[in-house]
Amino acid sequence: MSSDNYHHGNLKNALIKAGMEILEKKGTGGLSLRSVAKQAGVSHAAPYAHFADKQALIAAISTEGFKRLLDKLEIVRKMNANDPPALLVEISWAYIRFAQQEPDCFKLMFSSALEKEKEYSDFVKVSQQNFRQLVDVVEVCQQAGILEAGPADQIAVSVWGTVHGLIMLMLEGQVPHSVLEKYPLRKLLLFSLNQIAVNELTE
Amino acid sequence: MSSDNYHHGNLKNALIKAGMEILEKKGTGGLSLRSVAKQAGVSHAAPYAHFADKQALIAAISTEGFKRLLDKLEIVRKMNANDPPALLVEISWAYIRFAQQEPDCFKLMFSSALEKEKEYSDFVKVSQQNFRQLVDVVEVCQQAGILEAGPADQIAVSVWGTVHGLIMLMLEGQVPHSVLEKYPLRKLLLFSLNQIAVNELTE
DNA sequence: AGCTGAACTTTACATCGTAAAGATTATACA
DNA sequence: TGTATAATCTTTACGATGTAAAGTTCAGCT
Numbered sequence: 001m002s003s004d005n006y007h008h009g010n011l012k013n014a015l016i017k018a019g020m021e022i023l024e025k026k027g028t029g030g031l032s033l034r035s036v037a038k039q040a041g042v043s044h045a046a047p048y049a050h051f052a053d054k055q056a057l058i059a060a061i062s063t064e065g066f067k068r069l070l071d072k073l074e075i076v077r078k079m080n081a082n083d084p085p086a087l088l089v090e091i092s093w094a095y096i097r098f099a100q101q102e103p104d105c106f107k108l109m110f111s112s113a114l115e116k117e118k119e120y121s122d123f124v125k126v127s128q129q130n131f132r133q134l135v136d137v138v139e140v141c142q143q144a145g146i147l148e149a150g151p152a153d154q155i156a157v158s159v160w161g162t163v164h165g166l167i168m169l170m171l172e173g174q175v176p177h178s179v180l181e182k183y184p185l186r187k188l189l190l191f192s193l194n195q196i197a198v199n200e201l202t203e
Numbered sequence: 204m205s206s207d208n209y210h211h212g213n214l215k216n217a218l219i220k221a222g223m224e225i226l227e228k229k230g231t232g233g234l235s236l237r238s239v240a241k242q243a244g245v246s247h248a249a250p251y252a253h254f255a256d257k258q259a260l261i262a263a264i265s266t267e268g269f270k271r272l273l274d275k276l277e278i279v280r281k282m283n284a285n286d287p288p289a290l291l292v293e294i295s296w297a298y299i300r301f302a303q304q305e306p307d308c309f310k311l312m313f314s315s316a317l318e319k320e321k322e323y324s325d326f327v328k329v330s331q332q333n334f335r336q337l338v339d340v341v342e343v344c345q346q347a348g349i350l351e352a353g354p355a356d357q358i359a360v361s362v363w364g365t366v367h368g369l370i371m372l373m374l375e376g377q378v379p380h381s382v383l384e385k386y387p388l389r390k391l392l393l394f395s396l397n398q399i400a401v402n403e404l405t406e
Numbered sequence: 407a408g409c410t411g412a413a414c415t416t417t418a419c420a421t422c423g424t425a426a427a428g429a430t431t432a433t434a435c436a
Numbered sequence: 437t438g439t440a441t442a443a444t445c446t447t448t449a450c451g452a453t454g455t456a457a458a459g460t461t462c463a464g465c466t
Binding site: 107110111127128131151153154155157158160161162163164165166168169172174175176178179182183188191192195196 | 310313314330331334354356357358360361363364365366367368369371372375377378379381382385386391394395398399
């Protein structure tokens with residue numbers, strides 16, 4: 001807090017924050033250990049006091065991204081708790097919006113952890129939390145009769161995959177322009193969700 | 204052909220091939236320009252005679268991966284041309300199998316090109332070709348009554364997203380073990396496709 | 407006050423992408 | 437056929453990167 005040079009006090013979190021800032025400004029390409037250290041105002045080897053290697057820092061940044069995503073989804077979930085059709089649509093839409101607003105962070109979250117089978121237990125934990133929330137939503141929708149009965153975890157994977165695949169193809173520029181001109185992203189999402197839902201979801 | 208040191212003869216393709224080999228053996232982390240050059244038996248700067256920079260080589264490798272995927276899908280498409288339900292299932296399954304067999308190549312294909320808006324026209328071309336094939340399959344399935352009528356390109360995005368998202372979440376280790384133990388991947392695929400299909404798809 | 411260990415810096419090194427200049431070969435044109 | 441020119445490849449060089457090792461500073465305990 002007071003001292004300047006040594007014992008930053010909370011360098012670990014400062015590095016994660018610095019990493020997210022660089023990710024926003026410079027994208028994945030600019031995310032080097034040294035640049036993160038510089039952004040946090042410490043020497044280039046300082047991160048090694050808190051992270052085993054670059055992968056570990058990346059994992060921590062991904063975990064932070066996951067937490068932010070979780071928070072956003074949670075808010076949407078509470079706001080639409082007693083309107084299951086809207087819940088399904090809006091939580092999916094929030095997922096997509098997050099991916100659009102922080103594309104580099106989002107891509108990092110889904111392209112890092114398994115590099116080596118190092119556990120990164122925080123990452124696994126928040127990932128599981130995310131899935132559990134999704135299963136909850138599915139169960140609510142099942143009880144409301146807008147998703148078919150059956151194993152909620154299996155349906156959750158199916159729904160998640162559909163939404164995740166859509167935004168991924170989008171971010172990678174795989175969805176042809178001709179399609180995007182005709183149907184805005186929100187329409188594509190609604191359409192895909194309607195493939196899954198038993199009753200029609202509308203705006 | 205004959206001379207050894209200079210004028211390799213077909214270095215461009217040799218580099219692409221070398222890149223795919225390294226991708227299989229060492230994964231994305233081992234894919235450096237220098238390692239690719241060494242694998243092809245040339246000096247580390249030789250690739251610059253054929254590729255503008257590393258990104259361009261990566262794009263070429265991705266394009267080659269896309270071609271291989273396209274070939275596999277084409278074979279499956281021809282084998283199941285007059286059995287639409289099997290066509291839909293098997294071409295999706297082939298997509299997933301490819302991703303499982305060459306995960307690093309697959310991930311590269313869907314995580315590179317847009318780095319800068321450099322055109323990489325070959326990549327765009329083969330990507331469009333892939334989408335067109337998918338639209339064809341969708342239309343066949345619509346005519347057979349196993350996919351609902353409507354704009355085929357929109358449905359194609361939906362189907363592709365579903366399959367792509369499923370295997371992506373899988374490769375990134377996001378699908379909980381508990382789910383995988385209960386339902387093998389093929390079952391999860393069938394389940395997801397059945398969410399979309401109007402008539403039941405079976406084995 | 408002095409010891410100990412954690413947090414941070416400095417130095418060093420191998421590897422990376424890439425630029426520049428030199429060497430070698432193929433090709434086009436006289 | 438001989439030679440200029442361009443294409444292909446090598447060599448050398450440089451800055452940036454990840455990381456190891458050793459040195460420095462500081463907090464807290466005895």
